[in-house]
Amino acid sequence: MPIITYRDALNQALREEMQRDDRVFLMGEEVAVYQGAYKVSKGLLQEFGEMRVVDTPITELGFAGVGVGAAMVGLRPVIEFMTWNFALLAIDQVVNAAAKMLYMSGGQYPMPMVFRGPNGAALQLSAQHSQAWESWLAHIPGLKVVSPGTPYDAKGLLKAAIRDDNPVVFFEGEMMYNHKGEVPDGEYIVPIGKADLKREGAHCTLVTYGKSVPLALQVADTMAKDGIELDVLDLRTIRPLDTEALATSVRKTNRVVVLEEGWEFCGVGAQIVDYCQRDCFDDLDAPVVRVHQADVPMPYAKNIEKAAKPDLAKTVAAVRKVMYLD
């Protein structure tokens, strides 16, 4: 199977869906002439022309709204945010328009559109540029929220998101774009709403998604050397959440650690903990432990930035804690 980057996987998904359906177009800052701030849209302008690969001014609120309007009357927009930090300016259109249009219109106006871009911290970009927004968007009924952690899932999920008749919020990662993995030639879809057991083990469930998936696998490798086997459950979709896959794994291992990039308070992990206590109360042998960013804005200096982020050591310690190994 070909091994390609996460970036190229997304690029393939966009290209294939644009070839398949001429209602699909891509709009955002630097997506066309510059070939994408992170080169995800490389070559698309040349293939599809400037009506379908559209550079915008720096005007997130505006072009997110343009996407909503176009979706109302029959197009299938893919709106790229250079990063999700800047999407905050467009949040009114995502939350007040896209997420509610179907409901407000009594079912008359579905919103077949995708809002996508990199999310979370990269390296030393400090407070305004290092934020993980998935728990904010996952809070909103009327949105689907997806966050792939491998090139395979990135391609399959983006294709599913573009074909979905609902607004899908799609979280990528700046640090993920160069990440490589197997992606088959030819057509496939990864369904929205299905988690994936990335690795099987009997001792503890490590729940994660998106950029934390490679880290979780590294944790599992490390702990396997000490004979500790982890179920690494990659949610892939945060909303709707695959509670069945979660319960299946928890009933097997009886112990859970949740690993996420974002802040603790009202984070995605809090929701996972709730499902665990609701569905698997009697199966739990220990309180669920969460690994997340320190409860502060992201600092610039290397040493304190590192201290703020979840990492291998913190995650290993969390697993050891739920297993009462220390």
Place this chain on the structure above:
Amino acid sequence: MAKKKADAPAGSTAGATDPSTRAELLRSMLLQRRFEERCAEAYALGRIGGFCHLYIGQEACGTGVISMLRPDDYVITTYRDHGQALARGITPRAVMAELFGRSDGCVRGKGGSMHLFDRATNFLGGHGIVGGHVPIGTGVGFAIKYRGGDQACACFMGESVVNTGAFHEALNMAGLWKLPVVYIIENNRYGMGTALERASAIHDIYQRGAAYDMPRGVVDGQDVLAVRQAMGEALHRARTESMPTLLEVRTYRFMGHSMSDAVSGTYRSKQELEEYMQRDPINVLRQHMESLGEIDDARMAAMDDEVRAVVQDAWDFAEASPEPALESLYEDVLVETTT
């Protein structure tokens, strides 16, 4: 150096300079240039991380504007903030230490290149979200008017900012309420890889001020004396009539958008770059001073040696400064309430 201008005469001749002021302006721009060159080097060596946007080519904008301000005026700007911070009088040591992510940095290693702040010089920050700081500048103007007095706020931005919603909202309020803010658009022709003409429906962007009934103008941003003249007029209006001004300063960035971007390529040609580099703001002033007999090669070389030494000292200081203490990670999230 900027702060000595409290005695600058008000009115339209405010930008006029004498030989010693011209020498100060030249030194300030040269310092910024040498500082930024060393930043590029430090970035390549991994001493500076994250996003790092250099000011090379645009020095006359910040230097001209800030040299007209009083110490009690305010400055607010974007992520492209090193040159303006130096022009305002934040020490090269404090700026370089910040870029190195050290505890002696002007924001203690918390902010880095994009977020320089300094209360002592009323430097209200480098801000990273395009357009986000423009309403904040308007808010500073509101506070000035609220408290009374004749201070002003200089609010810098790139030309792409005029296409954001925040810009319109902010300038409308300033026009409506007559707030003493000078909005300075540093039109360097590009926002990342997008030329102004590909992003704005009108190309003489100072004319956007018409929509808010705001005094407006355009000035050659490679000529620091012209910038001073225009800023002087705008400040006079702000101080005496509490009126905002929209000032478009036409310039060019000689480097890539940030240290992670190519200098030229898909969006602008090498030839265009080289053409614009002919009008280097430092050379423009230098030539003017040469024609007045105020500087020669020897004095220029001496000035260059002096600022290079200042920058080397800043580098050495930054390198010797300790990393932030781990506890500082949790500091500054909220302040202890004392009222």
